[in-house]
Amino acid sequence: MSDDLVRLAQWGKLDGQNWAGLTRLSTEEAEGELSELATDDPSQRRFVTGRDIKSTDEQEKDDREYVEARGGRYVYTYTEPDTSAWKRKRVRLPDGEVVYRVVRPVFEGALTDLKAGKTPTGERLDGLIVYDIDRLTRDPRHLEDAIEVVQHYGRPIIDITGTLDLLTDNGRAMARVITAMNNKSSADTSRRVVRKHKAMQQKGIPGGGPRPFGWNEDRRTLHPEEAKLLRDAAKHLIDGGTFYSILARWEAEGVRTSVGNPWTYRAFKKSMSNPRICGYRSRVDIEFDPETGTEKSHTTIVYDDQGQPVIGLHEPILTVEQWQAVRDIIKESAERGAGHNTRAYLATGTxxxxxxxxxxxxxxxxxxxxxxxxxxxxxxxxxxxxxxxxxxxxxxxxxxxxxxxxxxxxxxxxxxxxxxxxxxxxxxxxxxxxxxxxxxxxxxxxxxxxxxxxxxxxxxxxxxxxxxxxxxxxxxxxxxxxxxxxxxxxxxxxxxxxxxxxxxxxxxxxxxxxxxxxxxxxxxxxxxxxxxxxxxxxxxxxxx
Known part of the structure; x- marks a missing residue:
């Protein structure tokens, strides 16, 4: 029966078969243009393309009509909102090895269900349909996983536009070529986006992301009340005060971060140590430690070609000297005196x-x-x-x-x-x-x-x-x-x-x-x- 499913799908005959659709909103890089959610933090960067004009609802509607027009029964939809089929993330394999992979749990779950021949709702599952090959994947490794399901499990995977053919040897070879070219296109666009970000940084133009505490939504002019809080906090630290006393006072006064969350020591330290606070243009760097298999992000100053700090196009809150003093205090407090403990007596532990x-x-x-x-x-x-x-x-x-x-x-x-x-x-x-x-x-x-x-x-x-x-x-x-x-x-x-x-x-x-x-x-x-x-x-x- 499995081989028959692939052969019937080649002929466009889906009578009596149960099919599921895979729909996905793309967050692939646009042709060098950043979305309104662009940010200097690579882990938070998102992009939107013209392909997203066709929503997941529209993709599902087209998939259903295609299956039913050929005598099949549409029984389930696997939806991947805001998912990249190209960008890789750091993952740890079962053997402990740290590698980079495209992470798509919904896609992988759909292939697993297709192998087993059953949807999450218990319906029999004979095949999977997508709008086009770009909806399926831009990653050669994931393409090979899909080909394995068709070749070795006899479950067809087809598309509506005709750009995807995993049912024949020639079609699979062409799918590999198209996926490789799509992958290169994403890589080329990513490089252009990175270059554009670097150009923005060198000009001191503020990045995207959530509004930084202390500035207005334009990310350039100061928010008077918040800026004063940061100045007072810096003075308190330089004069010998503690982080905990600042956070306790802010909590009592109902002060929240720019996104409405309570302040934590980590968030406060990150805000106060950011070079942006003294007028420098900053960026987020992410480093991978191969020994621990972890990534660490830290905010650094952007330097020009002469090795001088780039002055941002935003108003500073502290002087450079004040920021340097606070930064030194933060480095010291990493080991002692942060004031975070739950002991009930003054000298316990000392x-x-x-x-x-x-x-x-x-x-x-x-x-x-x-x-x-x-x-x-x-x-x-x-x-x-x-x-x-x-x-x-x-x-x-x-x-x-x-x-x-x-x-x-x-x-x-x-x-x-x-x-x-x-x-x-x-x-x-x-x-x-x-x-x-x-x-x-x-x-x-x-x-x-x-x-x-x-x-x-x-x-x-x-x-x-x-x-x-x-x-x-x-x-x-x-x-x-x-x-x-x-x-x-x-x-x-x-x-x-x-x-x-x-x-x-x-x-x-x-x-x-x-x-x-x-x-x-x-x-x-x-x-x-x-x-x-x-x-x-x-x-x-x-x-x-």
């Missing part, structure tokens, strides 16, 4: 046991009724040996420890404010010349290697040393610049900030984490009554 060979994190423990302590009283205590997470040999008064920690944070903040004041007399980083010399050494080493003046072994050995020195100097310069930039704002009064109305425990913990890597609690000998302040040893973060 206090550590000072007994030899322990170093465990102290836990907060409420006092039992038998200890006759005030209501809500608690200790910070090293976990017992039985837990295998500590030695159980250190315990301190919780409220007293929190008060001492408050004083340590305030003292540290005041010390840093004094350091910022000390750098204002210098406008240029003192070691700038050293950094220039190291970079010249790196360039000389590369040129010497290209000229075969030094061996590869010597080159890589020297390069490792130069690059290590460059990283050290860049870190030192970043710390100096942050202190210098912070001087231009009014530093936070930490003593007032610690007790301000509305401050949260997460805020205080963020200030604590930004000041200290840990606070070690020294043990006391039997019978000793050393004051707690003498037992706390703060371990400061290296600001350089």
């Amino acid at each position: 206090l550590r046991c000072g007994k030899e060979d322990c170093g465990a994190k102290l836990r907060a423990m409420k006092a039992s009724p038998s200890q006759k302590k005030p209501e809500g009283y608690y200790f910070y205590q090293c976990p017992a040996r039985s837990t295998r997470h500590g030695c159980g040999g250190v315990r301190i008064n919780g409220p007293e420890a929190d008060e001492l920690i408050r004083k340590l944070v305030i003292a540290k903040h005041e010390e840093e404010a004094a350091e910022r004041d000390a750098v204002t007399a210098e406008e240029v980083w003192p070691s700038e010349e050293k950094l220039t010399n190291v970079r010249e050494d790196i360039a000389d080493a590369r040129q010497a290697r290209r000229n075969r003046q030094i061996s590869a072994e010597r080159y890589y050995q020297d390069l490792a040393e130069y690059e290590a020195e460059e990283r050290r100097l860049l870190k030192e310069r970043g710390a100096w610049q942050r202190r210098a930039r912070a001087h231009h704002g009014q530093p936070i009064d930490m003593e007032a900030e610690w007790d301000r109305p509305g401050i949260t425990l997460a805020d205080r913990r963020a200030y604590l984490e930004r000041a200290f890597t840990a606070i070690v609690v020294l043990p006391v000998g039997r019978g000793s009554r050393a004051p707690l302040r003498d037992r706390l040893v703060p371990i400061y973060h290296d600001k350089a």
Whole structure:
């Protein structure tokens, strides 16, 4: 019967057969013209072509009429709205290998059903019809999958316009040629679109996509209220404030993103670190990590042919110096002080046991009724040996420890404010010349290697040393610049900030984490009554 189905389809006789249609809206690239949904983010880029004039409803109507006019019964429609039959995406195969494939689950499901001879509704399925070959696929791999269904399962796949013939050897050969040419056409158009995007970037013309927070729908003029929120947030961060306090305040005031979503730390960081905020034209780059099999996107500055940042045709919200300062703060906060945690006590996770060979994190423990302590009283205590997470040999008064920690944070903040004041007399980083010399050494080493003046072994050995020195100097310069930039704002009064109305425990913990890597609690000998302040040893973060 299967071979008969293919032969009857060749003759146009579909009497007594059940057929399904595959309809698809194309999101293939137009002839070099971007749709209104165009964006710099390749993962979000969409295109519309003239082929989309025939909607899925119209395709279904034509498929049904074609089948019924030849005596067949139309029983089901597989619809693929907004699906590309050409663009590849990263996927992970069952064996773990990461590859790029055209992803079309509806198409693949239709072929699976056709092999089995049954629709998702349980109807018998004899064949599949599409409007034309372009509706079926533009990917040679998917074409071969369709050919397999016809050749080896005896299920016909036909079209209305006559551009698709998978029922004969000659027709299959021609289908391969047409699909290859369609695939090349899509690739050529994609290249033109990329070139047009690059030209727009070089001219500073804003990209598409959702409206960026801080700007109006034209993406060029500022939204007054939102722009002020971003300026105030930048000043708060530069002056020593936390991300969490900004987000908490915005949540309380009902501030939402440009698409109406609540602000998250990730979204806030992305908005504040985008070069667009200081007037530069930016773009989204996507990098693939072959070791992890993942893609990471990040926003970068667009540079002109002379290597200078392209100034966008939009109003800036921050100065370049302010943006650089915020960007440095964001880099620091990736490891500490973001203020996002759910701990119920100030020093949990920061206090550590000072007994030899322990170093465990102290836990907060409420006092039992038998200890006759005030209501809500608690200790910070090293976990017992039985837990295998500590030695159980250190315990301190919780409220007293929190008060001492408050004083340590305030003292540290005041010390840093004094350091910022000390750098204002210098406008240029003192070691700038050293950094220039190291970079010249790196360039000389590369040129010497290209000229075969030094061996590869010597080159890589020297390069490792130069690059290590460059990283050290860049870190030192970043710390100096942050202190210098912070001087231009009014530093936070930490003593007032610690007790301000509305401050949260997460805020205080963020200030604590930004000041200290840990606070070690020294043990006391039997019978000793050393004051707690003498037992706390703060371990400061290296600001350089």
